[in-house]
Amino acid sequence: MMGAESSEIVVRLGVAALGGLAVGIEREWSVKRGRHAPHFAGTRTFLLLGVLGSLAAELTRSGMAVAGLSLVIAAAGLVVAAYAVTSRGTDVGGTTEVAALIVLAAGVLAGLGRLTLASALFALTVLVLVEKSRFHTFVGRIESVELTAAARFAVLALVIFPLLPLGPFGPGPGLRPRELWALVLFFSGVSFASFILLRLIGLHRGYGLAGLLGGLISSTAVTLNFSRESRRQAALGRALALGVIAACAVLPLRVLALTFSLNHTVGLAALPYLLPPVLAGAAALALLLGRSELRKTVQASELPSNPLRLATAVQMVLAFQIALYVMEWMGARFGASGTLASAALVGLTDLDALTYSMIKLGGVEVPLGTAAQVLGVGVLSNTLFKMGVALAVGLGGFRRLTALGLLAVAAAGAAALKFF
16 A cells, blocks of 8 residues: 555646646647747657656655755756757747746645645646747737837836835825835826726727726826817717717726725725716716727727826826825814815816825724715716716717716716615
8 A cells, every 4th residue: 555655746747747738738839830830849759858857846845855956957957958059040049948847846846745736736747838929929910119108117116115214204105205105106007007908909809998908007197199080070979979988987986996905994994985976977888889880999199108108197197296295184173074175176086196095094094974975976076077078079979979878877977876
């Protein structure tokens, strides 16, 4: 009968062998499908590399660390030598060789008993190899503006952020430079991710989806740009209204997501105030939605084009700091009513500053219930502001349909504030 220790060894070897086999099958499949030039390792070689890594770990566990290390070094040297030979020809890629080294390392992890990590590494390696075409397509779609934005974001996060002092400095809530810069990075990161998503999905999907994704970046920008477009193309009024309502309907959902991610307690308290506007916006979209609108494409100039929106992020953080002082002063002088009044004013143009203020103050300096109501009031005032923009700038059917849709969103928000 096999002992418990022997059974564990067999399991570890089995995981290493199966993981190597999976990677080897993908490598052979890529050669047969013509996606890769013939390479040094196939199904059997990768299987044996996984087993070899596991055996090296077992030798180490048994007190023969030198033998185990020598085995791993020899196997890695074999892979490096294979790359040196193949790179002299037409195939200078090293994907198969790198995959072989990963299989060897994952085999070692399996032999050390780290089965979950080893299995995940094997699975991730196979996934990366299988999705080769998708990765190439993704890189092909990246433009210089996105690459530059990514490099700038890396500098902002990895160089500037660690150098900033913690604080606080000054009276009242005080200035906390590192915390404020973290908000800049957070806001810019959300904008960058939304911009990339919009690029990947494509503007040809229609005004509704473009407005929805554009609302993740700036619903105010979408409202203004689509309102202007309604003056140039009156026939697109219904489709443009669909985009604006989608952008404004996703705004309270975005506020909820940001709040939940940074202050779960405030997010839960704000749910009754922010969910009704989302549902009202979804209902308005359902009434307006039609296949003809889905087929109408969007011009790139009609949507926000700055991936990081760094200047906007800095302005938002400055507004956030000002909002902290204003709301603290209003709250101390007029109580909850003063806080709600200041929320209506701040929320007109900068809902993100208001959101971050409540994330910071909610449950600490501002009661949870008041913080939740502040977010509801901010969404309401911001929706009414964008309805005013649409009425003032837009023309024709766009103005009428947008006003009706946003009025439904605002009415739902007002009802939630009254009854909850």
